[in-house]
Amino acid sequence: MKGIVSVGRWGKILLAGGLVVTVLGVSVVFTTAQTGKAPEAPKAQMPGKASPEDLAAGKAIYFRKCVWCHGPEGAGDGPAADRLWPRPRNFTQGTFKIRHTASGELPLLDDLFLTVTNGLPGSAMPSWEGILSDKQRHQVVEFVRTELVKDRDFTDKENETFTPISFGKQVATSKESIERGREVYMNKGKCVECHGPDARGDGNATQKDEWGFPIRPADLHKCWNFRGNRRDPYNPTNIFREVSTGLNGTPMPSFAEALSSDQRWDVANFVISLCPKKNIDPLTTKPNNDFVIKATFVKGELPTSPDDAVWKDVSAAYVGLGSQIMHKPRNFVRLVDDVWVRSLYNDKQVMYLLEWDDRTKSLGTPEAVAQTADFKETPPAGEPIAMRQYPVFNDAVAIQFPSHWETLSAPEKPRFVFGDAKNSVDVWKWEADGSTKLYTGQGFDKLEVRAGDSVKTPFVGFKDGVWRVMFTRTLTTDDKEHDVQFTTGKYIPTSFFVWDGNNGDHGLKMSISTWYYTILLPPVPKKAYIYPVFAAIFVIGLQFWMVSKFKKGSKK
Amino acid sequence: MGKIWIPGMMPIELLLILATTFFVFVGVGWLLKTQNRSIPKFGQAILIWLTAFVILKFVLYPPIPSALMKTYMGLITLVLFLLVSADEESWTDFKRPILKTLAGETPGYRGVRTITLVALPLLAGMGTYNNIVPKFEEPIELRTVHPAPPAAVKVHDLKGGDKTFTLQTAQNPFRVDEDGQYSRDVQQKHVNDNPFDPNASKYMQYVREGGAIFFQNCHFCHGDNLDGRGMFAFAFNPIPANFSDPGTIAQLQETFVFWRVSKGGPGLPREGFPWASAMPPWEQHLTTDEMWKAILFEYWHTGFYPRTWD
Numbered sequence: 035m036k037g038i039v040s041v042g043r044w045g046k047i048l049l050a051g052g053l054v055v056t057v058l059g060v061s062v063v064f065t066t067a068q069t070g071k072a073p074e075a076p077k078a079q080m081p082g083k084a085s086p087e088d089l090a091a092g093k094a095i096y097f098r099k100c101v102w103c104h105g106p107e108g109a110g111d112g113p114a115a116d117r118l119w120p121r122p123r124n125f126t127q128g129t130f131k132i133r134h135t136a137s138g139e140l141p142l143l144d145d146l147f148l149t150v151t152n153g154l155p156g157s158a159m160p161s162w163e164g165i166l167s168d169k170q171r172h173q174v175v176e177f178v179r180t181e182l183v184k185d186r187d188f189t190d191k192e193n194e195t196f197t198p199i200s201f202g203k204q205v206a207t208s209k210e211s212i213e214r215g216r217e218v219y220m221n222k223g224k225c226v227e228c229h230g231p232d233a234r235g236d237g238n239a240t241q242k243d244e245w246g247f248p249i250r251p252a253d254l255h256k257c258w259n260f261r262g263n264r265r266d267p268y269n270p271t272n273i274f275r276e277v278s279t280g281l282n283g284t285p286m287p288s289f290a291e292a293l294s295s296d297q298r299w300d301v302a303n304f305v306i307s308l309c310p311k312k313n314i315d316p317l318t319t320k321p322n323n324d325f326v327i328k329a330t331f332v333k334g335e336l337p338t339s340p341d342d343a344v345w346k347d348v349s350a351a352y353v354g355l356g357s358q359i360m361h362k363p364r365n366f367v368r369l370v371d372d373v374w375v376r377s378l379y380n381d382k383q384v385m386y387l388l389e390w391d392d393r394t395k396s397l398g399t400p401e402a403v404a405q406t407a408d409f410k411e412t413p414p415a416g417e418p419i420a421m422r423q424y425p426v427f428n429d430a431v432a433i434q435f436p437s438h439w440e441t442l443s444a445p446e447k448p449r450f451v452f453g454d455a456k457n458s459v460d461v462w463k464w465e466a467d468g469s470t471k472l473y474t475g476q477g478f479d480k481l482e483v484r485a486g487d488s489v490k491t492p493f494v495g496f497k498d499g500v501w502r503v504m505f506t507r508t509l510t511t512d513d514k515e516h517d518v519q520f521t522t523g524k525y526i527p528t529s530f531f532v533w534d535g536n537n538g539d540h541g542l543k544m545s546i547s548t549w550y551y552t553i554l555l556p557p558v559p560k561k562a563y564i565y566p567v568f569a570a571i572f573v574i575g576l577q578f579w580m581v582s583k584f585k586k587g588s589k590k
Numbered sequence: 591m592g593k594i595w596i597p598g599m600m601p602i603e604l605l606l607i608l609a610t611t612f613f614v615f616v617g618v619g620w621l622l623k624t625q626n627r628s629i630p631k632f633g634q635a636i637l638i639w640l641t642a643f644v645i646l647k648f649v650l651y652p653p654i655p656s657a658l659m660k661t662y663m664g665l666i667t668l669v670l671f672l673l674v675s676a677d678e679e680s681w682t683d684f685k686r687p688i689l690k691t692l693a694g695e696t697p698g699y700r701g702v703r704t705i706t707l708v709a710l711p712l713l714a715g716m717g718t719y720n721n722i723v724p725k726f727e728e729p730i731e732l733r734t735v736h737p738a739p740p741a742a743v744k745v746h747d748l749k750g751g752d753k754t755f756t757l758q759t760a761q762n763p764f765r766v767d768e769d770g771q772y773s774r775d776v777q778q779k780h781v782n783d784n785p786f787d788p789n790a791s792k793y794m795q796y797v798r799e800g801g802a803i804f805f806q807n808c809h810f811c812h813g814d815n816l817d818g819r820g821m822f823a824f825a826f827n828p829i830p831a832n833f834s835d836p837g838t839i840a841q842l843q844e845t846f847v848f849w850r851v852s853k854g855g856p857g858l859p860r861e862g863f864p865w866a867s868a869m870p871p872w873e874q875h876l877t878t879d880e881m882w883k884a885i886l887f888e889y890w891h892t893g894f895y896p897r898t899w900d
Contacts, residue, residue: 097784098891099815102805106786113802114809158821160814165834316651318824325728325827356825359810360854360870366810371825412875415806445731447865449856454865525729548827549866553726562722566715573714577707584692 092177108182137288156259202295215304234499257309270302324351329377396535424538435518800887
């Protein structure tokens with residue numbers, strides 16, 4: 035009997051705990067986007083005419099929020115358009131990329147609603163959820179499809195059809211499915227032709243969209259940049275949908291006929307498997323930056339290749355890159371938007387391995403260098419940046435440190451792009467022509483090369499759309515005035531720059547990071563192994579004392 | 591992953607969660623009471639402690655620093671002890687399962703005792719190790735978001751020459767009515783107007799021009815909805831200012847904003863972290879008129895009104 039009663043009590047506690055967990059679960063779901071929802075075929079039907087109230091309300095929203103990019107006529111030519119690439123959508127023809135409908139068809143209203151809701155990651159189109167209510171987003175969609183889509187009519191029964199894709203039966207991801215997906219990617223699907231052998235979007239860099247603007251195949255290693263990812267980048271359903279429908283207005287065709295639904299699921303699983311698993315910042319839909327670059331201590335020699343086994347134990351820090359739009363020539367389009375950084379050190383040297391995706395290996399020509407003077411000014415506002423022609427310059431990468439971080443009182447640093455008059459920076463720059471140079475920076479226009487060969491690049495390589503560059507230097511040098519000096523266990527401010535020569539990047543036209551920190555991880559102190567043992571022994575002693583005391587007490 | 595975070599909603603969301611949890615606790619207690627039962631004090635304490643931990647650790651977004659987490663959990667532990675030891679009866683009730691476990695009254699309690707005796711030293715060891723082993727998180731650097739402005743600011747005008755603006759007295763030259771007179775009410779009057787209307791008022795024409803300037807220069811960082819979520823925002827630290835938040839331009843005089851726009855990051859005093867700001871001194875890229883128009887647009891678009899001196 036006694037046993038039953040005590041079980042009952044625990045049962046109650048369990049019940050109460052379960053209730054709390056349920057409530058918590060509900061609130062977590064409340065704050066969590068649609069993850070892992072089983073895909074269901076959307077209901078496709080021709081929409082009716084929009085109501086006059088919705089059109090009026092939608093128009094007001096459009097002319098406050100949308101017109102600046104999409105333009106007063108919806109032709110994708112608002113004031114912002116010329117400085118954007120990818121350019122804002124031109125609604126006139128009714129050509130929409132992200133849909134549930136067959137290739138060439140108009141999208142469902144739900145598709146447009148979801149695009150407004152989630153935005154198009156990797157472009158300037160933000161998520162409007164939380165800014166516009168559900169109703170407002172519906173209204174603006176009604177306005178756009180009725181008033182701004184001019185060449186087609188969503189209610190035209192004779193000419194328009196809405197054929198939803200079928201999701202078939204989802205193939206769960208597995209090693210086998212991913213392998214089958216890779217096989218389809220490389221052969222039957224011919225995905226490799228545009229997206230490249232390692233799927234970095236480097237297969238064909240000369241494509242154009244329906245409007246004649248250049249367009250690049252997606253880099254499939256960056257799922258957070260997929261336009262149609264619906265802020266749920268690791269969900270293969272979005273890939274399945276895009277492979278099935280194709281992207282209207284772009285060279286991406288529909289594979290609904292060419293591949294079975296199982297094969298499309300395999301491809302989707304394969305594509306998702308390429309994307310590094312990172313925490314995605316809900317504000318920006320990008321991975322969270324890893325602001326501390328932890329350099330691991332290595333006994334003996336540092337590796338000479340990025341394929342060395344020692345790197346496997348070092349996690350790569352994600353460093354997001356923005357455009358240098360602060361100083362002329364302002365760079366409105368940067369094609370390298372992140373770099374992965376790993377670091378090692380031994381008792382003599384520090385080493386960095388930088389890896390970033392670049393669709394083309396670019397080597398500058400003397401003719402290009404001769405033209406640099408023509409690109410000193412910011413591109414004018416009224417000229418489509420997407421069409422701007424640049425000569426090819428060297429791909430390049432640089433690491434920057436404050437020259438004297440140890441004398442600055444935290445949190446002060448030099449300005450994060452090339453320092454300032456008060457605090458100078460030490461910049462190590464490698465260019466694709468094979469040169470590794472040292473610079474001292476005291477401002478945007480005051481970056482000066484200095485003599486010295488203390489920084490080496492023991493490995494550089496470009497393969498299938500990835501640059502990998504290794505930098506090393508001795509921990510300390512004799513030139514204490516210019517060279518950064520490394521000390522174990524200290525936060526050393528570090529930032530990164532990347533140039534894509536094929537995008538005309540050179541000089542101040544580049545991708546930039548903010549300040550990060552390098553820390554040479556000190557060895558784990560011995561006390562970290564000794565003290566826990568003492569703590570455990572102490573607790574054991576305490577327990578025995580308590581139990582024995584209690585037993586004595588209860589005997590009395 | 592995939593959490594939706596609506597700026598400014600965090601306190602409300604947290605309050606909602608706390609309120610729900612509170613009422614569930616009270617509700618369950620009441621339900622049990624109607625059946626003449628209750629959760630033992632010890633169970634209650636553990637439950638509340640775990641719930642608080644789960645909310646702080648996994649539900650709250652953005653995550654709070656570990657030091658703050660420790661402080662909160664310490665406080666909660668303290669309060670729970672105060673609660674259970676409030677009177678003799680509740681203290682006895684609280685102690686009962688502990689004493690029973692120590693005594694090992696039934697096989698069940700003996701099992702729990704063995705598990706506890708093994709687990710506690712292990713936990714103590716792990717905790718000590720975790721405390722001693724150095725962690726290398728990003729150092730916390732606190733920045734002043736709205737530093738004190740100067741009395742006057744000398745701004746280079748791209749059209750030529752320098753202009754000095756006294757922040758106390760300067761006015762946005764484009765916040766004007768149809769007669770070109772400075773008007774405090776003009777924004778209110780046109781708050782719902784269409785800036786692209788061919789018959790737009792003078793003020794709305796300036797708003798349109800300011801919008802074009804904003805969208806050719808500023809939205810890359812400050813975002814299409816002026817909420818600091820522009821396409822390059824993720825790369826910068828601090829992240830760009832969110833004008834749609836009531837804590838930024840809504841709290842500032844228009845001239846303060848003009849000072850910040852014209853001088854950018856490098857014009858910040860030390861406490862504003864001039865070295866980290868990606869904000870350029872816009873006097874290098876825009877005329878003073880263009881800067882005033884962009885500011886005019888920012889207020890119109892967000893629906894906030896600049897703070898006035900009186």
